[in-house]
Amino acid sequence: MKKKAISGLLCAALVTMLVGCGGGAPAANNSAPAETETANSGDTDTSPAPAEEKEAETASEASSASGALTIWEHNTSFEGSLESVVEGFKAKYPDIDVEYEFKEQDQYYNLLNIAIQSGDAPDVFWTNGTATNNMSELVKAGAVLGLSDFLDTKDIPENCMQIGTIDGTVYSVPWSCIDTRACYYNKDIFKENGWETPKTYDEFVKLLQTQKDAGYIPISLDPNSCWDLLFAYEPVLSAYDSEYTEGLADYSVKATDKPARDAMNEMLDWADKGYFGDNYLGVADEAAMVLTFTSGEAAMCLAGSWEANTFMDNNPNLNLGAFQIPDKNGKTGMVGTNANGFSVYSNSPNMDAAKLFIQYCATIEAQQAWVDGQGAVSGNPNVKSGSDIAGEIANADTTYTSWQSVLSNHVKEGENASTLFENDITKVFSKEMTTDEFFDEIEAVMQ
Amino acid sequence: MNKRRQYLFFITPGFILYTVFIIIPILYVIYLSFFEWNGLTEMTFVGMENFKLLMTDNKIAPDFWSAVKNNLKYLLCIWFVVTPLQFITAYFFYVRIPAFKYIKFMVFMPYVISTTIVSFFATIIFNPNIGILNSVLKALNLPQGSWLGDPNWTFKIFIMIVIWQSAGSGMMIFYSNLLDIPKDIMEACSIDGANEFQKFWHILLPLSLPSCASIIIMSTIWALSVFDLPYILVGSTGGVKGVLDFVNMVFYRYTFGSVLNAQSNYGFGAAISTVMLIVIIIVTAVQNKILSRFEYDN
Numbered sequence: 008m009k010k011k012a013i014s015g016l017l018c019a020a021l022v023t024m025l026v027g028c029g030g031g032a033p034a035a036n037n038s039a040p041a042e043t044e045t046a047n048s049g050d051t052d053t054s055p056a057p058a059e060e061k062e063a064e065t066a067s068e069a070s071s072a073s074g075a076l077t078i079w080e081h082n083t084s085f086e087g088s089l090e091s092v093v094e095g096f097k098a099k100y101p102d103i104d105v106e107y108e109f110k111e112q113d114q115y116y117n118l119l120n121i122a123i124q125s126g127d128a129p130d131v132f133w134t135n136g137t138a139t140n141n142m143s144e145l146v147k148a149g150a151v152l153g154l155s156d157f158l159d160t161k162d163i164p165e166n167c168m169q170i171g172t173i174d175g176t177v178y179s180v181p182w183s184c185i186d187t188r189a190c191y192y193n194k195d196i197f198k199e200n201g202w203e204t205p206k207t208y209d210e211f212v213k214l215l216q217t218q219k220d221a222g223y224i225p226i227s228l229d230p231n232s233c234w235d236l237l238f239a240y241e242p243v244l245s246a247y248d249s250e251y252t253e254g255l256a257d258y259s260v261k262a263t264d265k266p267a268r269d270a271m272n273e274m275l276d277w278a279d280k281g282y283f284g285d286n287y288l289g290v291a292d293e294a295a296m297v298l299t300f301t302s303g304e305a306a307m308c309l310a311g312s313w314e315a316n317t318f319m320d321n322n323p324n325l326n327l328g329a330f331q332i333p334d335k336n337g338k339t340g341m342v343g344t345n346a347n348g349f350s351v352y353s354n355s356p357n358m359d360a361a362k363l364f365i366q367y368c369a370t371i372e373a374q375q376a377w378v379d380g381q382g383a384v385s386g387n388p389n390v391k392s393g394s395d396i397a398g399e400i401a402n403a404d405t406t407y408t409s410w411q412s413v414l415s416n417h418v419k420e421g422e423n424a425s426t427l428f429e430n431d432i433t434k435v436f437s438k439e440m441t442t443d444e445f446f447d448e449i450e451a452v453m454q
Numbered sequence: 455m456n457k458r459r460q461y462l463f464f465i466t467p468g469f470i471l472y473t474v475f476i477i478i479p480i481l482y483v484i485y486l487s488f489f490e491w492n493g494l495t496e497m498t499f500v501g502m503e504n505f506k507l508l509m510t511d512n513k514i515a516p517d518f519w520s521a522v523k524n525n526l527k528y529l530l531c532i533w534f535v536v537t538p539l540q541f542i543t544a545y546f547f548y549v550r551i552p553a554f555k556y557i558k559f560m561v562f563m564p565y566v567i568s569t570t571i572v573s574f575f576a577t578i579i580f581n582p583n584i585g586i587l588n589s590v591l592k593a594l595n596l597p598q599g600s601w602l603g604d605p606n607w608t609f610k611i612f613i614m615i616v617i618w619q620s621a622g623s624g625m626m627i628f629y630s631n632l633l634d635i636p637k638d639i640m641e642a643c644s645i646d647g648a649n650e651f652q653k654f655w656h657i658l659l660p661l662s663l664p665s666c667a668s669i670i671i672m673s674t675i676w677a678l679s680v681f682d683l684p685y686i687l688v689g690s691t692g693g694v695k696g697v698l699d700f701v702n703m704v705f706y707r708y709t710f711g712s713v714l715n716a717q718s719n720y721g722f723g724a725a726i727s728t729v730m731l732i733v734i735i736i737v738t739a740v741q742n743k744i745l746s747r748f749e750y751d752n
Binding site for chain 2: 114117120121124148224227230231232284285286287288289290291292295298299302304305430433437439
């Protein structure tokens with residue numbers, strides 16, 4: 008009898024391993040089955056002057072569109088922006104219910120894949136566009152709706168659109184902001200200690216030791232997330248060797264050349280010197296990294312431009328400043344990629360509403376709302392930068408190509424360098440791999 | 455004949471449910487392990503390729519076997535650390551140590567707290583920069599640690615959290631079992647002059663072995679399928695040096711994650727499950743051998 012019970016329970020455990028994990032995927036809530044009659048009055052006359060045909064068509068579709076939209080974003084730091092955009096959309100289309108969910112950044116694509124596989128995907132979802140290969144995989148699987156047929160993108164510059172376009176077809180609406188990285192600093196701590204923002208790379212390195220000696224953690228870093236490490240590594244790399252970083256734009260240098268390795272070794276050296284905190288390997292996630300900075304334990308934090316809001320939400324009294332780390336000659340650069348936005352699930356049961364939402368995202372109104380919500384650096388002449396801190400972040404002499412985007416764009420056919428980076432960069436910092444082992448394995452799959 | 459039909463009447467519903475929800479999914483998982491399938495496109499038959507990849511790939515195989523080792527290490531901790539502690543705690547309540555009702559409540563309470571909250575407490579305590587533990591050590595001028603970032607400490611902290619969180623359930627089962635032991639047996643022991651240790655060793659412990667067997671069976675299943683707590687504590691990669699990387703986390707990464715060729719692969723995940731089934735069968739066989747000695751002849 009007991010054996011039967013044991014085998015029954017063990018079988019259940021096994022099934023839980025496969026079925027349970029799949030079932031754990033958060034289901035998109037598409038419960039409202041599109042029954043309401045009309046959309047908003049006034050939606051036709053809200054769009055002012057050049058009322059083009061496409062807009063008119065879309066607006067008339069709106070009169071029959073209703074239902075519930077579910078949107079997925081990959082990081083809570085975008086909550087302010089998304090809230091503003093949804094608010095603007097709801098003002099135009101009050102009959103469409105909009106729900107949005109924020110997923111754990113590291114697991115975002117896993118959850119999205121599971122939702123798509125189970126046929127229960129959100130109507131509208133974020134991807135990183137062509138910056139990584141996730142969107143193209145989803146396009147290949149037929150999960151992303153091509154938008155070119157109906158989308159009006161006249162308000163978004165051509166260069167911004169590239170991140171949402173594959174083989175000439177638009178699959179996502181990008182945001183008119185540049186996702187960049189910055190060295191955030193606590194202005195009060197700097198003022199109290201009489202520290203100035205560094206004018207050269209050497210001054211920056213010297214400042215780290217000064218801060219350490221003063222009892223602060225110089226840089227708050229999360230060594231357990233590949234993305235947080237990347238957003239710290241890229242600005243260090245661009246300052247460590249700006250000439251090399253410039254070469255990434257036309258791939259005249261390789262992503263695994265000596266300067267890239269040396270810059271990572273430099274960061275490991277900083278780790279050994281305690282510049283990330285003496286026990287920084289125990290910083291388990293991004294939230295812990297943010298808290299270390301906003302609580303005043305750390306003087307600086309290297310992070311994405313989108314984190315400015317998170318810092319301020321976390322501690323509204325924080326006197327936040329930002330700068331780009333200068334190179335040895337004092338030249339500053341901004342490592343940036345255009346920010347991608349939302350795509351539409353090809354089997355969305357709320358297709359009309361999803362199309363209206365995605366069209367709304369492509370308007371100047373929504374683009375400005377997003378940039379304002381982020382306090383972001385604008386990448387569109389018709390959209391203003393979102394905040395004072397954005398001005399500080401954008402105060403740079405040049406813009407560099409992201410090292411990580413080179414991994415996606417210049418990898419050998421059928422290989423995946425981004426996956427290697429995602430899996431192994433944390434191992435370099437925990438010293439399970441050497442820098443050379445890490446770069447060698449990437450080199451083997453790069454063009 | 456009539457009698458046989460009656461048996462069928464009772465057995466059939468359970469048999470159907472068990473077959474549909476347990477046997478068929480297991481067979482399907484084994485079937486799936488011979489295919490490559492991302493859930494979106496066509497399934498491609500690849501024969502033993504998934505197993506070969508799991509056993510021989512120089513990145514995947516070490517990850518998998520390290521995770522199996524961690525599961526077995528955790529299992530041993532459950533058997534030889536957590537279960538004895540649960541029994542000793544139950545014994546203290548049985549002999550009614552002072553304030554045992556309050557302590558019993560406090561010991562059991564973490565069991566009803568969700569794992570996410572338990573992990574949040576762990577972060578508040580063990581975070582090296584803002585955690586309480588390092589703050590206290592700093593105030594006392596003692597050396598501080600990175601705790602969950604230190605491979606020497608991670609597993610120990612994990613076991614401590616497991617004890618704190620889940621010791622209550624097994625303890626309550628042991629306690630109920632101890633309360634079920636007939637009073638007249640204990641009185642007879644006292645009359646015969648047995649001291650407390652002799653009562654514990656010769657009466658209470660042997661009579662608790664049936665509940666011990668149940669607890670071990672359940673603990674074994676939990677130990678071999680652990681996922682949530684380590685995942686929340688250190689993330690899906692199992693933390694520094696993969697100290698908390700368990701098979702379910704490997705399974706999750708490779709099946710639903712982008713770790714394998716940047717896309718989900720149900721077939722490969724099924725291969726992991728199938729190999730794990732074999733490991734479970736081996737562990738169960740050993741366990742059955744041991745637990746059969748605890749059974750009473752009725």
